[in-house]
Amino acid sequence: MSEFWKRKIKTYFKALDFDKDGYISEDDLGELGRRFAVSRNTTAEKRAELTRKFRRVWQKFMKCEDLKTSKRLTAAIFIESMKQQFYDPDFVALLTQLILGLFELLDVNQDGYLQPEEYERWFDDMGFPEEAFDRKAAFDAMDTNHDNKLSFDEFIRAYFDFVFSQDESSPNKFFFGPLVD
Numbered sequence: 001m002s003e004f005w006k007r008k009i010k011t012y013f014k015a016l017d018f019d020k021d022g023y024i025s026e027d028d029l030g031e032l033g034r035r036f037a038v039s040r041n042t043t044a045e046k047r048a049e050l051t052r053k054f055r056r057v058w059q060k061f062m063k064c065e066d067l068k069t070s071k072r073l074t075a076a077i078f079i080e081s082m083k084q085q086f087y088d089p090d091f092v093a094l095l096t097q098l099i100l101g102l103f104e105l106l107d108v109n110q111d112g113y114l115q116p117e118e119y120e121r122w123f124d125d126m127g128f129p130e131e132a133f134d135r136k137a138a139f140d141a142m143d144t145n146h147d148n149k150l151s152f153d154e155f156i157r158a159y160f161d162f163v164f165s166q167d168e169s170s171p172n173k174f175f176f177g178p179l180v181d
Contacts (some may be wrong), residue, residue: 002166006079007179012076012163015126015176023072036105039125053098054066060091067157086164099159103152113149123177133178141171 018028033054038048073081087089106111106118119139120130135167142150142158151157161167162175173179 001079001083004168005166008162008173008176009082009179010075010180011080011178012082013073013075013174023074024078025072026055026058029058036102036122040103040105040108040120041165042124046105047123050101055099056094057098060085060094068103075133082163095159096156099156100152103155113151114155115149126175126177133174138172138174141174 014033016024016028018031030051033050037050047117060138077085103114106114106122108118108121109115115134116139120135123130123135139150142154144154144157145151158172158175161170161172165172
């Protein structure tokens with residue numbers, strides 16, 4: 001995998017490291033799901049559903065060979081886990097379900113689209129200050145039909161482009177915020 005791809009996956013890692021301790025744990029994923037759900041005032045059922053999806057992704061990450069004795073992922077192990085599951089259709093299906101749950105949660109007005117303000121709130125929840133990067137440019141890159149809203153199809157294509165593409169010119173490279181070094 002290219003160094004550029006590794007930078008993107010490290011950026012993904014940083015977004016998932018809820019408590020910013022340099023590791024991803026099951027608690028990080030649970031808290032991330034809880035934060036998104038609570039900030040959007042969702043039902044207990046919706047929060048539980050998202051938490052289950054995050055936990056299934058966690059269990060899939062834990063299948064990485066280097067995790068026999070640990071319950072936390074370092075950035076290096078996260079990258080290795082992503083590499084090992086890169087072409088696994090079950091992993092892709094699981095990620096699709098997780099991103100669908102996230103999309104539904106971010107879609108506060110439940111119109112089936114993400115408006116610019118709903119998208120921006122996601123970065124607020126992840127703790128990225130507005131000045132960290134151009135959120136509008138990131139939104140516009142995903143909005144491929146230029147209707148000023150993101151369909152699930154546009155959102156999931158941007159996510160998978162971020163996770164799997166090694167194209168440095170991809171407009172979706174900021175899906176999880178500014179790339180780390």
